[in-house]
Amino acid sequence: MTHRTTASLLDHEVLLVTGKGGVGKSTVAAVTARAAAQRGKNVLLVEYESVSRAAPLFGRQELGTKPVQVDDRLWLRGFETTDSLEFFMLQQLKMRSVVKLVMRNKTVLGFFMAMPAIKSVTFLYHLWRLVEDHGPRGDGKFDLVVCDLPTTGFIMGLYGVPKMVQQIFHIGPLARVANGMGDFLYDTRRTGLVLVTLPEEMPVVETVEFLDALQDRYGVHPAATIVNGVYPQLFGGDELAALDTSIDRSHASDDVIGLLDAALLLEGRHERARRLRPMLEGSLDCPTYELPHLFARQLPLAAVDKLATALNAAVSSAREPA
Amino acid sequence: MTSSANLLQRSLSECGLLICIGSGGVGKTTTSASLALQAALAGRKTLVLTIDPARRLLQALGLQGAELEPNTPLQVLPKMSGSLGAFAESARLDAMMLDPERGAEEMVKRLLDDPNLHREVLGNRIYRALLPALSAAPDYVALELICDLHATGAYDLIVLDTPPAHNTMDFLEAGSTFSSFINERVIKFFSLVPGVGGKSNSLLRRGSTVAMRLLGKLFGSEVLPDIASFFYSFRDVMPRMKERNNATDALMRSPKTRFVAVTAPGETSLREAHHMHGLLRDQRLPFGGFVVNRVVRPPRGTDEGGARDAAAESIRAALAAHGTPAEAAADLAERLRQGADHLDSMAAADRAHVDDLRRLAGQGSFCAVAPQLEHDIHVLTELQRLGAQLIDSASRG
Numbered sequence: 001m002t003h004r005t006t007a008s009l010l011d012h013e014v015l016l017v018t019g020k021g022g023v024g025k026s027t028v029a030a031v032t033a034r035a036a037a038q039r040g041k042n043v044l045l046v047e048y049e050s051v052s053r054a055a056p057l058f059g060r061q062e063l064g065t066k067p068v069q070v071d072d073r074l075w076l077r078g079f080e081t082t083d084s085l086e087f088f089m090l091q092q093l094k095m096r097s098v099v100k101l102v103m104r105n106k107t108v109l110g111f112f113m114a115m116p117a118i119k120s121v122t123f124l125y126h127l128w129r130l131v132e133d134h135g136p137r138g139d140g141k142f143d144l145v146v147c148d149l150p151t152t153g154f155i156m157g158l159y160g161v162p163k164m165v166q167q168i169f170h171i172g173p174l175a176r177v178a179n180g181m182g183d184f185l186y187d188t189r190r191t192g193l194v195l196v197t198l199p200e201e202m203p204v205v206e207t208v209e210f211l212d213a214l215q216d217r218y219g220v221h222p223a224a225t226i227v228n229g230v231y232p233q234l235f236g237g238d239e240l241a242a243l244d245t246s247i248d249r250s251h252a253s254d255d256v257i258g259l260l261d262a263a264l265l266l267e268g269r270h271e272r273a274r275r276l277r278p279m280l281e282g283s284l285d286c287p288t289y290e291l292p293h294l295f296a297r298q299l300p301l302a303a304v305d306k307l308a309t310a311l312n313a314a315v316s317s318a319r320e321p322a
Numbered sequence: 323m324t325s326s327a328n329l330l331q332r333s334l335s336e337c338g339l340l341i342c343i344g345s346g347g348v349g350k351t352t353t354s355a356s357l358a359l360q361a362a363l364a365g366r367k368t369l370v371l372t373i374d375p376a377r378r379l380l381q382a383l384g385l386q387g388a389e390l391e392p393n394t395p396l397q398v399l400p401k402m403s404g405s406l407g408a409f410a411e412s413a414r415l416d417a418m419m420l421d422p423e424r425g426a427e428e429m430v431k432r433l434l435d436d437p438n439l440h441r442e443v444l445g446n447r448i449y450r451a452l453l454p455a456l457s458a459a460p461d462y463v464a465l466e467l468i469c470d471l472h473a474t475g476a477y478d479l480i481v482l483d484t485p486p487a488h489n490t491m492d493f494l495e496a497g498s499t500f501s502s503f504i505n506e507r508v509i510k511f512f513s514l515v516p517g518v519g520g521k522s523n524s525l526l527r528r529g530s531t532v533a534m535r536l537l538g539k540l541f542g543s544e545v546l547p548d549i550a551s552f553f554y555s556f557r558d559v560m561p562r563m564k565e566r567n568n569a570t571d572a573l574m575r576s577p578k579t580r581f582v583a584v585t586a587p588g589e590t591s592l593r594e595a596h597h598m599h600g601l602l603r604d605q606r607l608p609f610g611g612f613v614v615n616r617v618v619r620p621p622r623g624t625d626e627g628g629a630r631d632a633a634a635e636s637i638r639a640a641l642a643a644h645g646t647p648a649e650a651a652a653d654l655a656e657r658l659r660q661g662a663d664h665l666d667s668m669a670a671a672d673r674a675h676v677d678d679l680r681r682l683a684g685q686g687s688f689c690a691v692a693p694q695l696e697h698d699i700h701v702l703t704e705l706q707r708l709g710a711q712l713i714d715s716a717s718r719g
């Protein structure tokens with residue numbers, strides 16, 4: 001079983017954006033959504049169960065479970081487990097008053113919320129129905145749904161959901177649901193997995209290991225790896241050499257040394273990204289795109305646009321992996 | 323410990339359990355390892371425990387090539403004391419990796435001492451299907467294991483590097499989540515499915531038929547008996563589960579336990595740190611303090627009074643004097659200036675975030691700071707230096 005991507009990154013119906021913690025998943029998810037919108041696609045950016053990180057980028061503090069239009073072609077919404085559970089029960093039982101009753105009963109709700117894997121099951125179900133109903137094969141409201149998801153552990157669980165549900169509910173209505181979710185999730189022309197990483201040793205190694213494990217277990221290939229925060233080259237090697245021969249550090253002032261050290265540090269980060277690139281490209285069977293580091297802790301919308309333009313250019317110029 | 327020791331030092335010398343929480347990517351594993359090493363070097367028998375995969379922990383401890391046998395302690399000190407010098411030879415530090423899937427299986431086995439029940443539960447189709455899901459949320463399994471380890475008294479201090487849950491709440495509520503899933507009420511309910519429980523009250527049975535029909539519609543009536551017997555097989559272990567639940571809860575609330583919130587600068591991490599602090603307070607869990615990693619330090623020198631401009635000018639002159647063409651020298655000096663400005667502004671933003679957390683920590687807890695590292699730590703001496711830096715920074719107000 002091999003699920004290899006053939007679609008170009010932004011031509012999927014869904015992109016699942018993940019990575020280890022702290023690598024900038026939310027930023028990359030917002031940038032990816034924005035890049036597709038720049039291409040004229042109608043895009044829904046989904047944030048999964050969290051204090052919203054993308055909403056502030058678009059001038060909003062709160063994010064509900066209803067889509068909010070933030071731009072001509074861009075909508076935002078949150079996914080919450082309780083909301084997705086209610087959605088699931090409504091779809092399966094078709095009895096609104098009964099479902100309301102269940103959702104209001106603390107003991108019963110507590111039982112459902114405590115089921116192992118309940119979060120990934122309800123999420124996948126909800127996403128699958130959303131894309132079937134409103135994606136290109138449904139009413140066409142959204143050409144692409146980009147999901148800002150938790151860390152890679154969640155993704156490993158998510159890809160196991162169809163099989164787990166099939167094992168438990170081998171017959172009956174949920175067996176059909178499990179098959180539908182599996183067809184949707186494992187079709188890499190429809191559903192693309194995007195791994196975000198940093199140009200640092202451990203995140204790169206962990207990304208390669210995670211993708212190996214995912215491929216071993218579920219035969220899934222990612223749609224792309226995105227290296228976030230790549231430092232541009234600010235200083236050439238000959239320039240650093242000229243500084244070395246022109247300035248005697250032992251007699252230089254602290255202020256001069258501060259400037260030299262800053263240059264060495266920034267150059268070191270650029271160099272590290274360059275050194276790690278072959279490691280990703282050599283071991284992964286998917287395109288790798290780089291996003292430049294922006295020298296600001298907080299990203300304004302203008303910066304998201306700038307990165308989206310960079311991503312669009314990279315995707316357009318990428319050739320199919322051999 | 324003397325009264326001059328700061329709160330972090332006191333936590334390391336007096337506590338029995340330090341639980342490092344925080345989202346991924348903030349250096350939680352490295353922090354856990356460096357704190358454990360400090361405690362070990364101070365003479366306490368210490369264990370640092372991480373969840374699979376353990377690569378980061380092994381690397382931080384300088385054990386890249388080693389394999390960690392799951393759920394089995396590996397000696398770090400005194401075995402590896404060479405690089406640290408003679409004073410480390412009497413220290414005792416172990417590292418351990420928890421394999422949650424195996425841990426979950428062992429946990430269930432411990433609960434079910436009757437071999438018949440053993441077979442009934444472990445052979446259950448639903449249990450087998452749920453086992454990987456249990457390991458995707460390994461929080462409860464980790465707590466259980468620590469409880470056992472703690473009870474043996476083999477270690478003075480256990481430092482737990484919590485699993486990378488996307489939500490700290492998941493870890494803090496692991497115990498109560500498990501007991502909302504399997505409890506007496508749930509078991510009693512499922513015992514009413516025809517063919518599952520023993521003899522039962524027909525009145526009760528009738529009362530539950532509406533709910534039963536609903537569940538049948540939701541899950542499929544064909545699989546309902548299987549689900550019901552899965553829950554029913556836990557019937558005799560409830561008292562013991564409750565006992566263990568109480569034990570893990572008591573351990574989390576023990577006066578010798580501290581939660582350490584590991585974080586990094588940046589708006590998202592800052593918000594998360596406030597969130598963790600609030601959660602611990604709401605749940606009345608013992609907060610030790612913050613560890614703020616990855617803090618950018620400003621370049622040497624000062625940005626005041628045009629000092630950086632003067633430095634750039636002197637570099638330009640030196641470059642020109644040594645043969646760099648005038649235009650190129652001016653251009654390079656300008657870019658050096660910009661580079662330092664970038665770092666200055668990042669350092670200023672980080673400083674503001676650290677100050678904010680120091681205020682939040684207040685008098686009763688610590689706030690320790692570690693600089694952004696330009697490469698991963700992979701020798702014990704560097705890990706030791708990092709821990710010393712953390713302790714040192716925790717003293718500053």
